[in-house]
Amino acid sequence: MSWLQAMVLAVVQGLTEFLPISSSGHLSIVSKLFFGEDAGASFTAVTQIGTELAVVIYFIGDIVRLVAVWFRGLFSAQVRATQDYKLAWYVIVGSLPIGILGFFFQDYIRSTLRSLWITAATLVIFGVLMGLAERFGKQLRAQARLRLSDGVLMGFAQALALIPGVSRSGGTITAGLALGLTRATAVRFSFLLAIPAVFAAGLSEVSHVFEPSPYGLQPSAAQMIVATVVAGVIGYLVIAWLLRFVEKHSVYLFVWYRIALGAAVFALLGFGVIQP
Numbered sequence: 242m243s244w245l246q247a248m249v250l251a252v253v254q255g256l257t258e259f260l261p262i263s264s265s266g267h268l269s270i271v272s273k274l275f276f277g278e279d280a281g282a283s284f285t286a287v288t289q290i291g292t293e294l295a296v297v298i299y300f301i302g303d304i305v306r307l308v309a310v311w312f313r314g315l316f317s318a319q320v321r322a323t324q325d326y327k328l329a330w331y332v333i334v335g336s337l338p339i340g341i342l343g344f345f346f347q348d349y350i351r352s353t354l355r356s357l358w359i360t361a362a363t364l365v366i367f368g369v370l371m372g373l374a375e376r377f378g379k380q381l382r383a384q385a386r387l388r389l390s391d392g393v394l395m396g397f398a399q400a401l402a403l404i405p406g407v408s409r410s411g412g413t414i415t416a417g418l419a420l421g422l423t424r425a426t427a428v429r430f431s432f433l434l435a436i437p438a439v440f441a442a443g444l445s446e447v448s449h450v451f452e453p454s455p456y457g458l459q460p461s462a463a464q465m466i467v468a469t470v471v472a473g474v475i476g477y478l479v480i481a482w483l484l485r486f487v488e489k490h491s492v493y494l495f496v497w498y499r500i501a502l503g504a505a506v507f508a509l510l511g512f513g514v515i516q517p
Contacts, residue, residue, distance in 0.1 A: 242284075242460040246276050251288060251468035255475025258292040259432070259483055261371060261411030261495045262502070266360045269405050270506060273515050279355055284460060284468075286439075291473030293439045296432050299480050303433070307332070324385055331392030331430075336437040338393075338400040339409075343438075346403065354404050357517040361506035363406030368499030371415045375492050378418035384426045391420055392434070395427075399434055406503075409435060414492065424487045432480065 253271050257264040265285050272279055297304060311329035314320040398416035402409035410431050417427025460468065509515045 247464040247468045251471040254288045255472040263408035266406035288472045291469035292476035295473045295477035335392035335396030338396045339438045360406035361503045364499045364503030372496040374415045374418035379421040
């Protein structure tokens with residue numbers, strides 16, 4: 242991997258990680274279109290550590306409160322009755338599906354599932370699903386009315402993002418809207434839900450990212466560190482923008498973008514401009 246490739250892909254990761262448009266899909270598309278090779282699942286997972294650090298910094302107050310309440314709740318029935326204690330458990334339970342499925346299907350994730358045919362299809366299909374959730378979701382329940390079932394179902398939706406093109410935030414936001422959560426609540430819970438899963442995935446891939454592999458470009462340690470930092474800084478700015486955006490706007494902008502990008506990738510593949 243060259244420094245130009247590392248920086249371009251880091252910027253793409255930072256811009257797309259928190260938007261419901263699939264960062265892994267964009268990394269795969271950009272790297273194959275402009276550099277002729279896939280960025281690789283390991284590079285994607287490790288740079289996500291940078292963007293998740295951005296989440297931790299942005300939501301540090303919420304995270305410290307939830308962790309403290311969770312530990313206190315282990316010894317206090319009164320604390321266990323609070324919404325914050327329940328929310329902490331919702332995040333824990335919701336993080337399990339992607340961790341379990343990611344562990345058992347890691348070989349497919351790093352190889353077969355990274356086909357651009359699959360990415361293009363999932364961009365379109367899950368874009369349509371997001372549009373339907375926006376259109377028909379009641380959007381009546383705020384964070385105080387989150388339930389365990391929300392955490393479980395949004396956790397399984399997050400697990401679908403193991404397939405490039407689905408989008409971790411896209412899957413969870415779509416599920417949240419379909420379950421009747423307000424748009425802002427679905428987005429905030431999506432961010433919190435991502436922290437354990439993405440950190441675990443990134444740390445598990447550190448040992449693989451520098452290994453010779455037929456499934457992606459191979460970065461140096463310096464490139465990996467700088468790319469992770471760049472992705473994190475850009476990701477922080479995107480978080481602030483997205484939270485303000487969803488308070489006043491629907492997600493249709495992302496729906497139409499996903500469908501258009503998926504159609505464009507199908508066309509590029511069909512004409513042989515890029516290889517799957």
